[in-house]
Each structure stands twice: as C-alpha cells, then as structure tokens.
Amino acid sequence: MAVITEIEDLKRIYQRRVPRMFYDYCESGSWSEQTFRENSSDFDQIYLRQRVAVDMAGRSTATQMIGQDVAMPVALAPVGLTGMQHADGEIKAARAASDFGVPYCLSTMSICSIEDVAENTDNPFWMQVYTLKDDDFMQRLFDRAKDAKCSAAVITVDLQLLGQRHKDLKNGLSAPPKLTPKSVANMMTKAQWGLGMLGTKRRFFGNIVGHAKGVTDASSLTTWTAESFDQSLNWDRIREFRKMWDGPLIIKGIIDPRDALEACNVGADAIVVSNHGGRQLDGALSSIRALEPIMDAVGDRIEVHLDSGVRSGQDVLKATALGAKGCWIGRAYIYGLGAMGQAGVTKALELMHKELDTSMALCGHRDINTVDRDILMVPRGFAGDWV
DSSP: OOOOOSHHHHHHHHHHHSOHHHHHHHSOOSTTOHHHHHHHHGGGGOEEOOOOSOOOOSOBOOEEETTEEESSSEEEOOOTTHHHHSTTHHHHHHHHHHHHTOOBEEOTTOSSOHHHHHHTOSSOOEEEEEOBSOHHHHHHHHHHHHHTTOSEEEEEOSOSSOOOOHHHHHHTOOSSOOOOHHHHHHHTTOHHHHHHHHTOSOOSOTTTTTTSTTOOSHHHHHHHHHHHBOTTOOHHHHHHHHHHOOSOEEEEEEOSHHHHHHHHHTTOSEEEEOOGGGTSSTTOOOHHHHHHHHHHHHTTSSEEEEESSOOSHHHHHHHHHTTOSEEEESHHHHHHHHHHTHHHHHHHHHHHHHHHHHHHHHTTOSBGGGOOGGGEEOOTTTTOOOO
C-alpha cells in the first residue's frame, strides 16, 4: 500500500473506492465552482514567517472550542450523506473524533440517526440543524439532541434553498442510490464499498425517516425535503430556535460582518465563518478572505470559527493566526472515511495535527494559544477594500 503522508493521498484512494455520485457530492460546488476552488486556493496567498533559534521543546496544540477541551483547534463539520461515503460513516467518524480529542458535529441530513451515534459512541457530540418550517419537527429534533446529551447545537443559516450543484443533478444523487444502468455499472467497480453497504441497515436519512410527519420512505422524503426548508427565515425566527435549545449554540454559515453582528444579538455562543463549502452562492468570498473583516466587526463579543477550504494543518495555523478559535473540516475527513473507514478519519486528523504542530514550531511558537497575526504575511487588500 502506498505511503500516506498528506490529505491528497487519502483523496486519491477515496476516489477509487467510493461510487461516483457520492465522490462528486463531496468534491464539488455550485454553478461554476469558483468559490469552491477559492476556498482552498486563497489560503495559498497567505505566507508564513519562519523564525529560527527559538526554543521549540514542549509544544502543545491543545486549546478550547466553546469551553470544550480539544487536542487541536479542529472540529469535524456536519456533512450530509456521510453514511453513504462509508457504511455507518457517521458512527465511525464520531468515534475517530472522540478518540483523537476533537469535536464531531452530526448533520440533520445524516444517514445514521442522532440515536445511532449516541448509542455507538462514548463522548458527547454536536448536533447540526437546518432551519425548517415545521416547528414540531424542529422542537423534537432539539429534544432528541438533548436526550442524546449533545453538547452543542449548530444552526445552519445559509441553506434556505439549494444552490445549483450540476454534478449532483447529472448523477441523480439520492440515498440510497437509484439503481440506473449508469449507477449500477459504477457501483460494481466499488466492491469494498458495496460489501459494507450490504452489511448495514442504515441507508436512509435516519434523522428524518420515521420522525418527520408523513415521511416513511425515500419517495415521501423527497417531497418533504422540497417543502420543508424555510425560505422566509429571518433573525426573529432564529431567536425562536434559541428558545428551543438552552445549551451552547453555534450559528454556521456567516460570511458578512453584518450577519455576524446579528448572530451576536440573538445570543449565539459562537459563529462559523462559512460559505457551505462553496455549495451555495457561487462567486461569494472565500471563507478565509471573509474571516478578518468579521473578526474586526465582532471583536471579543463572540467566539469565531472557520469552515470551508481547510485541507491542512497549515490552513488551520493561518486561520488561527487571523483570530479563529477553531477550524471545521469536512472534505478532508470524508476523504479519509471513504478511503479507509474510521482508520482513515484518524489518519486525516493525524496528518493535519502533525503539519499544524511542525509549522507552528517553525513559526517560533510552542503553544497554539499564543499564535497571532505576527506569523503571517498577507497581501494588501486580501481581506477588504472591495468596491
């Protein structure tokens, strides 16, 4: 087996082992995919300052995210259909995160349910919720998260309607996958994936089927999903959700300083600067470009995290230096999961941690909590001066 030294190695294995429609679901953005690409490439415009003759002994990447001790400032982001990337994928990812000492966030649109993950893991996880019109379903979703002892709720606010994702439409994305000649031919080349799926009963959206009114199978789920996302969402509605959940609350999907300030006003404990991985408004700023103006706007009023485009420990270091208290990774750990299951998620975290630790040391720091903007060289106009 090839030696795995970087996240890209996991991605290559992942592409070979997972059916095309689920690989494309992960590795794509909306419309022309400009924002999807720039989420990652914009990190490359930020340079690190190397320091020498600095004591590097006794390093630590340990810190806190929303008051929770973490081994490094990284969380596993909510990713829909994770259980289609690998059988029981949400459970395996949550276990890997728990063992490593970083948070795991479960998506509303997961294959394994809240209860599945809670029953098969030892540590609390975070629960992501979409803004849906059905108050009864929303309240029960929050209640189920409480019963599962989830330690934080994450409200995603940037998906009132779907950005057009050409690859998903052309592939006929569904869970479980529709059996067309094209999809069957592709799945027949993914024997390991297929055996895993045959060995699990979890192949539908576990948080919705059997929980939402009238949703009992894949057909009724499609209709419910199309009708349920709340296009009339506003900040007053988010205040109502805040009342449904009395624990730590994170608002995910902030890309404008004005919205960051609104999130402060509704009583959130943290925000995630995110453009949904480039899967919503194509042509929007990359998350790393948007981070510093948001930090300037909110100051120390709220904890700020960053999501979208993070593929390495150096990306984490750069975001930390710009003020983020944590980075959320989605595709980076999905590559590992699809490639090697739970062991692959662990490998992705190990690779990221090693790069973060080494790069931090070469920038002259021993403690991630002391890292600041002084380690960076950022081009003028990178984070502002837009007309």
